[in-house]
Amino acid sequence: MSLLSLISPRNLRLALLSLGALVFLAPYIWMLSTAAKSREEIFSSSLSLWPHHWALWENLGKAFSRVPMLQLLFNGVFVCALIFFVQVVIAIPCAYAMAKLKFRAAQTMMTLVMLGLLVPIHATALPIYVALNKTGMLNSYFALSAPFFISVFGIFLFLQFFRAMPDDLISAARLDGMSEAAIVSRVIVPNAWPAVTAFAIFSVVAHWNDLFWPLIVVTSTERATPPLGLLFFRAAEAGDDYGALMAATLVVTLPLVAAFLAAQRRFIEGITLTGLKG
Amino acid sequence: MSEIAAVITGPSGQSPARQAAARAAKREERVAWQLAAPAIMLILLLVLLPTLAVFVFSLTNYELGYDDFQFIGFENYAELFGDRTFLISLKNTTLYTAIVAPLSVLIGLGVALLIESETRGRAFFRTAYFLPVASLLVAMATVFQYLLHPTIGPVNAILSMLGIAGPNWLGSSSTVLISLAIIGVWQSVGFNMVLFLAGLTAIPRELYAAAQVDGAKSSWERFRLVTWPMLGPTTLFVTTISIINAVKVFETVKTLTEGGPNKSSEVLLWTIYQEGFVYLRVGYASAMTVIFLAVLIVLMILQYRVVDRKVHYA
Numbered sequence: 312m313s314l315l316s317l318i319s320p321r322n323l324r325l326a327l328l329s330l331g332a333l334v335f336l337a338p339y340i341w342m343l344s345t346a347a348k349s350r351e352e353i354f355s356s357s358l359s360l361w362p363h364h365w366a367l368w369e370n371l372g373k374a375f376s377r378v379p380m381l382q383l384l385f386n387g388v389f390v391c392a393l394i395f396f397v398q399v400v401i402a403i404p405c406a407y408a409m410a411k412l413k414f415r416a417a418q419t420m421m422t423l424v425m426l427g428l429l430v431p432i433h434a435t436a437l438p439i440y441v442a443l444n445k446t447g448m449l450n451s452y453f454a455l456s457a458p459f460f461i462s463v464f465g466i467f468l469f470l471q472f473f474r475a476m477p478d479d480l481i482s483a484a485r486l487d488g489m490s491e492a493a494i495v496s497r498v499i500v501p502n503a504w505p506a507v508t509a510f511a512i513f514s515v516v517a518h519w520n521d522l523f524w525p526l527i528v529v530t531s532t533e534r535a536t537p538p539l540g541l542l543f544f545r546a547a548e549a550g551d552d553y554g555a556l557m558a559a560t561l562v563v564t565l566p567l568v569a570a571f572l573a574a575q576r577r578f579i580e581g582i583t584l585t586g587l588k589g
Numbered sequence: 590m591s592e593i594a595a596v597i598t599g600p601s602g603q604s605p606a607r608q609a610a611a612r613a614a615k616r617e618e619r620v621a622w623q624l625a626a627p628a629i630m631l632i633l634l635l636v637l638l639p640t641l642a643v644f645v646f647s648l649t650n651y652e653l654g655y656d657d658f659q660f661i662g663f664e665n666y667a668e669l670f671g672d673r674t675f676l677i678s679l680k681n682t683t684l685y686t687a688i689v690a691p692l693s694v695l696i697g698l699g700v701a702l703l704i705e706s707e708t709r710g711r712a713f714f715r716t717a718y719f720l721p722v723a724s725l726l727v728a729m730a731t732v733f734q735y736l737l738h739p740t741i742g743p744v745n746a747i748l749s750m751l752g753i754a755g756p757n758w759l760g761s762s763s764t765v766l767i768s769l770a771i772i773g774v775w776q777s778v779g780f781n782m783v784l785f786l787a788g789l790t791a792i793p794r795e796l797y798a799a800a801q802v803d804g805a806k807s808s809w810e811r812f813r814l815v816t817w818p819m820l821g822p823t824t825l826f827v828t829t830i831s832i833i834n835a836v837k838v839f840e841t842v843k844t845l846t847e848g849g850p851n852k853s854s855e856v857l858l859w860t861i862y863q864e865g866f867v868y869l870r871v872g873y874a875s876a877m878t879v880i881f882l883a884v885l886i887v888l889m890i891l892q893y894r895v896v897d898r899k900v901h902y903a
Contacts, residue, residue, distance in 0.1 A: 325707060328710070331700060335721065335779075404625070404627070405625040413614055420629070429885065433839075435636060437878060444653065461635050495624070523840070526866075538728070542843075553741075567723055572716070575716060578723060579715075
């Protein structure tokens, strides 16, 4: 095989994709490599990826001892779970009423939802902050989660999903004498599972990664979420102990990345839902 | 239910069956209200009321910590357009968006086309390019801080091997916005790629065959005649989202530069954050927020307009 025959369009495509993938993955490669290097090595040879002297445990130890890393992770999980739970409990009954019941206000509700989709948290943050400040509720789990208790996007998503559900299912349940509330919890929710998981991924990714709102309402490490905690950690370390910093980075990035690698298709579906939100 | 009643009694009779149907409809309406009530209340409380409050605040000189405030009309807005920081902030946000949005759309499209036409390693490539979307941006920004470090960073180490003296990426006012834009592109390409991949699979194969029969021989011709026009709605959609997300840049700025050096990475949300939540000038920051919201709404309206006019194939 001559060298020229290697340069086919197919191989060129593959080479281009591989090069791009390498560029996109480079930050992860260096994150792992730097998290395992000692301080001296980071300052002397930044291009050798394999550490001479393994310092991963040492760096992880620093990350866990200088900030309450477990507390941060717990805060992140707790706040995301709370937000998601309330969002679903509020949005599903509302979407059901709009999609499947004779509800004269459904049209007005739709307008409300569309308006709500236009307004990001950045626009409502100031008044909500003022209200939380006046009532002395800053620095709490409630302050972290309350603005997100309503997800107009969730209503919109479930509405689309419920509209496609067959009416027979609901009529049959009614003939069995089920109340509307029971229909929602025992017929609608079990059948809406794909929409619920997609929304779960959408919601958790958005709030696990959010920095804007936690930065505004939380000033103490006890209630900080992982992104905020990482900023505190960096400030405390004066930002130049890159080994420990990368170890901390690794710890806070890993949960979602691991979940993503385990359930890729669902993740891609769930995150691209943000597209609909526009 | 009401259809059955109508069949039994005819359209105008007020028979007991019809009354029962009316009662059932009324009951259903009441249940609907009950089910929707919590959502309605929360939308009012957490979305509409705060949005209104921002408008009202923007007409006052309210500062947190001082209890009395006056209505000052449009003075805040007048002040905004003489405020150097705000104007720099607008300019930087526009510049950042002008770099990030087109690049992330084009690279996203390019990667999607390459993956679509390549059978080897599809799943791997999709994962690799999408990984940044699923990663914690604040965390990855600190990784970039290390990568772009002027003295110990690998990027400048590679450049110096090639004999180029690398710039002080995030530390110099001439390169900081570009550095942030690189991170922004890196983070958003995967998202656009996935939307384009979905758009590509929706194009019927027969169209390509038909184009070939009509003499579209090269793959460029097929792209120009089939793929590009058929992707129109997707492209418009992806472009709008990319612009909106770029206008909302905040995380990387807060993590890496805090608007510096010398305000050269001052962007809209960062300026609002500083004025409103650090200096606590609620009234003034509200006026900025109104401008920010207006920008988003104009972008949305533009998108709807274009959708209505251009990109319909039905």
